[in-house]
Amino acid sequence: MAILDKTGIIKRLAVADAHANAELGRWGDLGEADPAAFAESIHRYVLCKFLLDDEEEPPATHDLNELAQLSVAKAGRLNPNEMTLLDVSRHCGATSSYMTKKVLLFMALSKHFDFAYPPVNTADIETTDELARIIQEKKSCSQSA
Numbered sequence: 001m002a003i004l005d006k007t008g009i010i011k012r013l014a015v016a017d018a019h020a021n022a023e024l025g026r027w028g029d030l031g032e033a034d035p036a037a038f039a040e041s042i043h044r045y046v047l048c049k050f051l052l053d054d055e056e057e058p059p060a061t062h063d064l065n066e067l068a069q070l071s072v073a074k075a076g077r078l079n080p081n082e083m084t085l086l087d088v089s090r091h092c093g094a095t096s097s098y099m100t101k102k103v104l105l106f107m108a109l110s111k112h113f114d115f116a117y118p119p120v121n122t123a124d125i126e127t128t129d130e131l132a133r134i135i136q137e138k139k140s141c142s143q144s145a
Contacts, residue, residue: 012051013051016048016049016053016054017048017049020045023041023044023045024041024109026041035132038132039128039129039133041132042128042131042132043128043129043132045109046067046105046128047067049108050067050068050071050074050101051071051074052067062127062128062129063126063127064102064105064125064126064128064131065126068097068099068102072097072101099123102123103123106122106125109131109135110138113135113138116138117134117138
């Protein structure tokens with residue numbers, strides 16, 4: 001893996017964000033979505049957001065903590081001198097970087113799919129499959145209300 005400078009990291013983040021947004025763009029009405037297909041799409045979204053989508057063999061795990069930890073480890077290898085671009089934990093009350101990643105990930109998804117979920121409860125979400133199920137449940141509740 002090549003060490004990226006600040007510009008390279010910013011470009012890499014932009015590409016990953018575009019891929020993640022394209023993944024979410026596939027889903028309009030979640031009431032019609034196949035749960036397995038939606039769960040796999042959420043897994044790919046997480047890989048993009050965590051910069052794990054360009055690995056030769058992307059992680060097969062669906063465990064959010066493992067994925068977040070892999071992402072933090074990878075960020076350190078991109079360029080240790082530019083870690084401040086990727087590590088937001090210094091501004092989040094000493095929360096671990098991987099937990100911060102999980103919370104920010106869920107906040108982005110709740111904003112995209114327009115539903116409310118207490119960020120503090122995101123620590124209890126263990127897998128991308130569980131995350132997809134919660135999103136579908138929240139959306140189906142809001143659509144039936």
